[in-house]
Amino acid sequence: MTNALEIKNVNKKYSDFELRNVKFTLPKGMIMGLIGSNGAGKTTIIKSILNIINYTGNIKIFDLDIKEKEDEIKEEIGVVLDDMFFPEILTPNDIDNSMKYIFKNWDSKLFNSYLTKFSLNINNPIKTFSKGMRKKLEIATALSHHPKLLILDEPTSGLDPVVRSEILDIFRDFIQNDECSILFSTHITTDLEKIADYITFINDGQIVFTKTCDELLNQxxxxxxxxxxxxxxxxxxxxxxxxxxxxxxxxxxxxxxxxxxxxxxxxxxxxxxxxxxxxxxxxx
Amino acid sequence: MEIIISNSNGIPIYEQIKNQLKNKILNNELKEGELLPSIRSLARDLKCSVITTKNAYEELEKEGFVITVPAKGIYVATINKDLVKERQLTKIEELLKEVLILAKTCDIKQKDIIEILEILSKEDIND
Known part of the structure; x- marks a missing residue:
């Protein structure tokens, strides 16, 4: 297996927007940034990859078709979506307790070490957390079942430069293992310039290009x-x-x-x- | 080991990494057979992408400065420093020839060129 993610001819039609023949590949061990303006289709692509929405075409993660092997694949991926999906009355401790039953490889120790690193109190309800703290909690949750692929929708938006640089450092640590890869969409392109290997640019539902970040910035x-x-x-x-x-x-x-x-x-x-x-x- | 990357001098980052590692190998700061940081750890610590450090190492390998031992790591290669120096001298000669040709076309004296060279060498050369 050389690719973490392979997307071929993906189409999705909404009444006022469509994804047309989306195609790109994320090699294993690499970080890809997905860029494009608001409404270009970044989140739709991410939702297709996660099989949250219906689409036509072919998406393979670790060589497996997401439509056929969804459970197996989802054990191996960590996800952060743009909107917080935890109920506000839960505490990180509650999340720890429920994730144990969701992921086979859930690692409470690792989760706790991320909470300490991010200075998040395990017993405080999420509603007391700031936006940055919530994002950190989501990222800690996404990382704590030892995933091999992280899929992140705007993981650093709305966060201050210090927190963003902490999060980028975590991504850098994550890909020290060359089996691990990251796909993330963002508007903060300066973050990508510091970390991404590949850039995929999407405009109006179509892929404009996938190129290495180095090629774009140097040439x-x-x-x-x-x-x-x-x-x-x-x-x-x-x-x-x-x-x-x-x-x-x-x-x-x-x-x-x-x-x-x-x-x-x-x-x-x-x-x-x-x-x-x-x-x-x-x-x- | 210290590596300093400038984001504003216009030189691609992989080239800056390559040049600085090369200098360190040539002046013996990095010794023959020494294990170099892995592609991934170097990328993490320099805050650049993996492809950037990979390119830097690939070019160094092509030029014979490092060798990759599969499943072990990247090491400083055994290099013939005299040979490298010889090659650099040839390159300098070629570049200077160009300078002379250019100078001739607009009647610039040899003494002026030497003066420019002296001024330039006093300034910091940023590679």
Missing amino acids: YGIVKCMEKEFQKIDKKDYLKYQKNKYDYEILIENKKDFKKKYSIEVIDKITLDDLMVLMIKGEK
Whole structure:
């Protein structure tokens, strides 16, 4: 088995939105970030992977079909969804007690060690927890049955930089075992720049690309120039452009090749944010 | 061992890791046969992705600076330092030739080039 997750031709139709031929692969031992604007389909993909919603197509986790082997697979995956799914009157202790009966591999000791690490009191009800504490509790719960794949929907949104960096450190520890992989969707693309191996970009229900984060950050670039320079650039040498009041911003796929061909001064490094904005808002 | 990664100098992170490890091997800070951190632990501690450290190690392996022993780890390879130095000298020669050609085209004196070199070597060279 070389892939943690394989998605092929997944389609899902809602009245006003559809996923079309979604296809990507997450190799084992790697971290993939799922990016896209609000409503692009990130959560729908995650829900399909978890078999929470109906879809057509083929999704395999650890080479097994989720529709056929759901119970077996769910023993091996840890999930954090965007909305908290624990009743507010429960305490972490109650969660510990119920998870024992849900997961064969539930590890109370590990769960408690995460609670200590996150300074969460085991006997306080969830309703007394702040948003960050709730997220930490969800992540602790997702990790405490020794999963091999973490699937996380916006695990770091709404959290302060310190908590986010703690959570990223936990993800880093998690993939020290090369059997373990992570798929997470987020809007906080700076988190991905620090941790993701692959980026899958989804727009309007379709996959735009899956690429290594290194390739995107090292090779892609933004050219900034004036109109008369822009006019000289061959259409096939850029992906998208945006006309601003004082300049043109042009998204290019390979800074080195571009520099060889054109003598334009300003070629900036991109961030994933720039990339998203230009891919979605830019013209061709 | 210390490795310093800059996020703003424009050099890809894998290249920064590669260059710094290479320097440490060449100046004997990392010794022949020494076990290097694993791809995953290096990624964790440098706060970068696994693919980044993997690329760095792959390039170092291609250039003969490290060897991977399956199921054991990555070690500093036995390298012939004289040979490496020789190669670097050849490369410097080539680059300097280019400089001279460029200088000739716009009539810049040799003395000016040497002066530039002196100024540059006084500044911090960030690899």
